[in-house]
Structures are given as C-alpha cells and as structure tokens.
Amino acid sequence: xxxxxxxxxxxxxxxxxxxxxxxxxxxxxxxxxxxxxxxxxxxxxxxxxxxxxxxxxxxxxxxxxxxxxxxxxxxxxxxxxxxxxxxxxxxxxxxxxxxxxxxxxxxxxxxxxxxxxxxxxxxxxxxxxxxxxxxxxxxxxxxxxxxxxxxxxxxxxxxxxxxxxxxxxxxxxxxxxxxxxxxxxxxxxxxxxxxxxxxxxxxxxxxxxxxxxx
Numbered sequence: 779x780x781x782x783x784x785x786x787x788x789x790x791x792x793x794x795x796x797x798x799x800x801x802x803x804x805x806x807x808x809x810x811x812x813x814x815x816x817x818x819x820x821x822x823x824x825x826x827x828x829x830x831x832x833x834x835x836x837x838x839x840x841x842x843x844x845x846x847x848x849x850x851x852x853x854x855x856x857x858x859x860x861x862x863x864x865x866x867x868x869x870x871x872x873x874x875x876x877x878x879x880x881x882x883x884x885x886x887x888x889x890x891x892x893x894x895x896x897x898x899x900x901x902x903x904x905x906x907x908x909x910x911x912x913x914x915x916x917x918x919x920x921x922x923x924x925x926x927x928x929x930x931x932x933x934x935x936x937x938x939x940x941x942x943x944x945x946x947x948x949x950x951x952x953x954x955x956x957x958x959x960x961x962x963x964x965x966x967x968x969x970x971x972x973x974x975x976x977x978x979x980x981x982x983x984x985x986x987x988x989x990x991x992x
Contacts (some may be wrong), residue, residue: 884967901953
C-alpha cells in the first residue's frame with residue numbers, strides 16, 4: 779500500500795489559464811464568483827461542497843463537509859444544527875476555516891475568518907424552501923449526539939411527521955452561519971509543484987493582495 783501511495787502522481791498540467799495574478803482583480807469575493815461559476819459549469823461534482831474546520835473549547839480541531847448555500851458581497855453562508863459539534867465549537871470560538879477543492883479544475887480556495895449566526899428571518903426563509911423530508915430530519919436528528927440505533931431515529935421521524943402533517947416550522951436550534959472572511963487564498967495547480975498561490979488579506983476595510991511560495 780505504501781509503495782502504491784508513493785507512486786501516485788498528478789503533475790497538474792491539464793488546466794492552464796496563464797499566471798493567476800494577471801486576472802484576480804482587487805475583490806476576492808468577485809473573483810471567487812468567477813471561479814465558482816467555472817466549477818459549476820464544469821464536470822466538477824458538487825462544486826458547492828466545502829470543508830469547514832472549527833476548534834473546540836479545549837483546543838481540538840475538527841472538520842466536516844457542508845454545502846455553501848448563499849454567497850453575498852460580504853461572505854459565505856451555510857446551514858446546520860446549532861447543537862452539533864460545529865455549532866458548539868463556534869459558540870466557544872467563532873474562528874473558522876473553509877476549503878473548496880475543485881479537482882477537475884485543479885483548484886482550491888481556502889477561507890479564514892469568523893462565523894456568526896444569521897438572522898432568524900433568513901433562516902426561516904431558507905428552511906421553508908427545503909424538502910419536507912429534510913425539514914423533518916432537522917427536527918429528528920439530535921446531530922452529533924450518541925445514537926443507540928436507527929430504529930429510534932426512525933421512530934422520532936414518524937412521530938414528527940404526525941405532529942406536523944402540513945407546514946413544518948424551523949427548529950429553534952437550526953439555522954445559518956455567515957462566514958466573514960479575513961483571508962482568502964486562491965490556489966491553482968501548476969506543473970512541477972510550482973503552483974500559483976494568491977492571497978487576499980483584509981486590512982481595515984480594504985484587501986491587500988500578495989503571492990505565496992507554492
């Protein structure tokens with residue numbers, strides 16, 4: 779197995795659009811939109827999937843995949859159970875890191891910033907747009923808690939379906955987080971591991987741009 783892993787190679791030569799710094803502009807969120815559209819229009823599976831990393835009160839990091847659901851001029855929005863591990867982490871420490879990996883385009887985007895709960899009206903509106911099964915699942919799942927068996931989860935789901943035969947209200951423990959970026963790094967794969975890395979860093983109310991060694 780180790781020999782197999784040692785022999786795995788990707789020389790990142792399939793996607794070349796010139797030097798990255800030539801076209802990033804001065805607004806990282808606008809440039810992110812450009813890259814996201816290219817990922818969305820490509821054969822990339824689930825381009826809205828992002829890995830987010832949080833840190834617990836005792837300093838233990840953890841990461842998981844969530845879906846980007848909104849992108850504004852100020853940042854990124856995802857939704858989750860506030861009682862989940864990530865929710866508990868963010869209550870204690872709002873620092874967060876998010877990573878998009880688009881292997882088809884040989885690109886990554888890494889975002890460092892802080893996460894804040896969004897307003898209830900916005901969470902209500904998004905929750906109302908979800909399929910009924912997902913709405914009931916948000917109530918039934920005590921996310922990140924110990925689950926004795928699948929049967930107990932199914933029982934909760936059936937009971938909730940009877941309790942809410944029509945409209946399903948948003949659980950008070952479920953809603954969105956808004957990631958306010960402080961740093962955004964764009965990574966483009968290049969041959970010989972000489973990748974392009976361009977970083978936007980927030981300084982007061984403006985962005986500074988610089989290049990990092992690959």
